[in-house]
Amino acid sequence: MNAILDSQIFRLLRRFDPAVTTAFGCILLLLVVGGTYSSNFLSPEYLLQQLKVASFLGIIATGMMMIILLGQIDLSVPWVVTVGAMMSCAVVGHGTVGAILAIPFGILCGVAIGLVNGFGVAYLRIPSMIITLATNAVAQGLMVVYTGGFSPQDSASPAMRYLATGFVIPGLPNSVVCWAIVGALAVFLLTRTTFGRAIYGIGNRERAAYLSGINTRRIVMTAFGISGGLAALGGVLLAGYASKAAQSMGDAYLLPAIAAVVLGGTSILGGRGSYLGTVAGVMLITLLQSILSVMQMPEFGRQIIYGVVIIAMLLLYGREKLQR
Helix, strand or coil: CHHHHHHHHHHHHHCCCHHHHHHHHHHHHHHHHHHHHCCCCCCHHHHHHHHHHHHHHHHHHHHHHHHHHCCCCCCCHHHHHHHHHHHHHHHHCCHHHHHHHHHHHHHHHHHHHHHHHHHHHHCCCCCHHHHHHHHHHHHHHHHHHHHCCCCCCCECCHHHHHHHHCCCECCECHHHHHHHHHHHHHHHHHHHCHHHHHHHHHHHCHHHHHHCCCCHHHHHHHHHHHHHHHHHHHHHHHHHHHCECCCCCCHHHHHHHHHHHHHCCCCCCCCCCCHHHHHHHHHHHHHHHHHHHHCCCCHHHHHHHHHHHHHHHHHHHHHHHHHC
16 A cells, blocks of 8 residues: 555656756745845735736746747847837837837837747758847847937836736736736647647757658747747836836846746756746746845846856756757
8 A cells, every 4th residue: 555655656746847846945945035034025015026026027038938948049038128118118109009009019029030030040040049149239239229329218108007017907917917828828839739849849859850740940930939029028018117118128137037947947958848847937036036136136146146057957957968
């Protein structure tokens, strides 16, 4: 009887991804540390505020996860976020029609940049690190030309502010609802569609996926388009949250987005990972940022921590993939 029970427990434990379990364990540890450091850290109001802050990173990290599952990387996130924010605010100045089109226009700008990235990777065979870094620089240059190098003067529309700070569901910020919807769609795409299976297949071995009949170029291009759109959506929400866009407002989201994905167990070499892990990684990074902020850790210290995390996870999952 004991042997049967032990066998069932062993099977149950095997179903849990160790990285995801570790991430949730670290979240509990951070909550304990934060609660010890500050009495307000565990208050419902403070935790809800942290969840709201996490929603912006969560939406951006969703697109990043799809790219990393392909075994690629998207370094254009900082200025795609900024483009989405600035272009949506810019359209608001064109009257009622502009206010209505502000949110979709900002997202479409991000999709367009993502498709350029995807075309470069899929059809021109340019390494994703190079093409996304280049498009990030181009987007930065275009926004500097647009603003003349000064802080943007355009304001967010009421719809943008409501989407970022309002409450459709009492007690639950709209930004969190947006993240929940994006997350649900991502889980559906990755687990219930041929598109999702193709992403995992390409991440494991692109040539084998191509030989099995998958249109790898279309899948890669689509994934980059989704990533760009979600990064721009994050920018739209951030602009609504701050009531306006700002230069370089997306710079703070590149390393945290990558770190959140790899902390959640997604192999940075592609082909393996779950969205639950990404959610855990986002919450972990958000709580870590909060604690470091309370401890008055300077920005360079935070960047060092994110970099160390990414290197450690790359060594862990890189070695594991090579051994398979």
